[in-house]
Amino acid sequence: MKRWTNVALLVLLGSAFTTGWVAFFYGTAPSRWSLVIHAASGFAIVALTPWKSVIARNGIRRRRKGWVDSLVFTILVIVSVLAGLLHSSGLLIQAGPVSAMEIHVGAALVAVPFAIWHVIARRIPVRGTDLSRRSLLRGGVLLGAAGAAYAASEGLVRVSNLAGARRRFTGSYAVGSLHPEQLPVTQWMFDNVPSIDAAGWRLTVDVAAAVRQWTLEDLMKFDERVRATLDCTGGFYSEQDWSGVWLSRLLPEAPGAISLLVRSSTGYTRRFPIDEAARLLIATGVGGAPLDAGHGFPVRLVAPHRRGFWWVKWVVGITAEQLPSWWQLPFPTQ
Ligand code: HEM
Ligand code: HEM
Numbered sequence: 001m002k003r004w005t006n007v008a009l010l011v012l013l014g015s016a017f018t019t020g021w022v023a024f025f026y027g028t029a030p031s032r033w034s035l036v037i038h039a040a041s042g043f044a045i046v047a048l049t050p051w052k053s054v055i056a057r058n059g060i061r062r063r064r065k066g067w068v069d070s071l072v073f074t075i076l077v078i079v080s081v082l083a084g085l086l087h088s089s090g091l092l093i094q095a096g097p098v099s100a101m102e103i104h105v106g107a108a109l110v111a112v113p114f115a116i117w118h119v120i121a122r123r124i125p126v127r128g129t130d131l132s133r134r135s136l137l138r139g140g141v142l143l144g145a146a147g148a149a150y151a152a153s154e155g156l157v158r159v160s161n162l163a164g165a166r167r168r169f170t171g172s173y174a175v176g177s178l179h180p181e182q183l184p185v186t187q188w189m190f191d192n193v194p195s196i197d198a199a200g201w202r203l204t205v206d207v208a209a210a211v212r213q214w215t216l217e218d219l220m221k222f223d224e225r226v227r228a229t230l231d232c233t234g235g236f237y238s239e240q241d242w243s244g245v246w247l248s249r250l251l252p253e254a255p256g257a258i259s260l261l262v263r264s265s266t267g268y269t270r271r272f273p274i275d276e277a278a279r280l281l282i283a284t285g286v287g288g289a290p291l292d293a294g295h296g297f298p299v300r301l302v303a304p305h306r307r308g309f310w311w312v313k314w315v316v317g318i319t320a321e322q323l324p325s326w327w328q329l330p331f332p333t334q
């Protein structure tokens with residue numbers, strides 16, 4: 001049971017980590033599916049506590065080199081799981097300046113090097129019997145129990161009418177929908193709000209070497225609108241009425257181009273399939289008023305059905321390229 005427990009934990013940690021990021025990547029149905037697997041993996045990790053405690057107690061008694069690191073690792077996993085449960089139940093969504101979701105993901109990220117070290121330092125040789133009938137059966141029982149516990153917890157959240165009952169399929173909570181003044185200002189990680197002078201600002205659209213520069217005045221002549229939901233991976237969403245111009249209107253024919261690189265004045269970029277241009281709004285306003293600096297003045301991208309990190313703010317450049325849209329890191333690095 002000892003070997004089996006450790007191997008199961010390895011698989012479950014990998015599953016929770018992967019499905020968490022898959023859920024962040026999509027703003028549509030795959031996000032929900034991956035969160036079901038995610039939550040079940042998390043519950044299964046918790047369910048293994050009685051067995052893992054025995055292993056850990058033995059290890060700690062032996063004071064093996066690095067046992068303190070294993071304790072730090074344990075604390076990080078506990079913090080991450082607790083923050084995940086607080087977020088999902090709605091018992092604690094925000095703790096001062098940070099959200100439970102940020103703590104959840106932050107603790108998981110910090111735990112990664114500890115997890116790698118733990119598995120290498122305490123490595124166990126893989127054996128054929130790890131895939132035996134009995135091992136797989138145990139795995140099935142564990143996942144069944146974890147799935148049932150997850151379903152029960154969701155039921156409990158609804159019956160007790162906790163805030164968690166009102167979260168979106170991505171797990172996010174509503175903030176200030178249709179009240180643009182309540183829309184939070186948030187960055188992916190380290191970006192700073194630039195102050196941009198509208199008079200000198202230009203939007204450079206570069207398609208097959210035909211470069212066109214748009215002024216804010218040019219763009220303000222359009223008044224195309226969309227109601228869209230900005231769903232931040234920090235754990236909130238907000239529906240707003242955006243106005244501006246569909247990106248496709250700014251694009252001349254682009255033979256051979258298959259993606260669009262949208263660039264912020266800060267260097268933050270995201271790449272989109274060129275076919276999506278008719279569904280991407282270059283927004284100059286929200287709720288009938290111009291954008292403010294925090295929300296992307298003079299223009300920002302509105303990418304309905306995509307998570308917030310695709311909604312590039314302070315856009316200065318759009319380039320049509322022959323690179324596939326997946327030719328980028330899955331998440332921004334700034
Ligand atoms: C939720 C994830 C995990 C936590 C919180 C955790 C925690 C711990 C702790 C606190 C110890 C005792 C201190 C030490 O010996 O360093 C330990 C020992 C150990 N862990 Fe883990 N661990 C986890 C996952 C894993 C995984 C994925 C593996 C292997 C694939 C593993 C293999 C071991 C082994 C072999 C020992 C040594 C036991 C002994 O010396 O008797 N652990 N773990
Ligand atoms: C390996 C570490 C992780 C573990 C053990 C873990 C575990 C959990 C648990 C137990 C929950 C609560 C599930 C529920 O009651 O609905 C949860 C929620 C969540 N986790 Fe993780 N998680 C980990 C890492 C991550 C990462 C790296 C991300 C994102 C990149 C992430 C994203 C989420 C999201 C979005 C929710 C909210 C789901 C909802 O409210 O429906 N998690 N996680």
Ligand SMILES: Nc1nc2c(c(=O)[nH]1)N[C@H]1C(S)=C(S)[C@@H](COP(=O)(O)O)O[C@H]1N2
Pocket residue numbers: 183184185186187188189190191230231232233264265266268294295296307308309310311312313314334
């Ligand atoms: N240039 C730039 N654009 C950005 C970000 C950023 O860090 N830099 N953060 C993104 C993220 S993660 C979100 S959720 C939204 C937040 O938009 P808001 O501040 O208008 O609510 O902007 C997106 N656009």
Ligand SMILES: [Mo]
Pocket residue numbers: 186187188231232233234308309
């Ligand atoms: Mo975000």
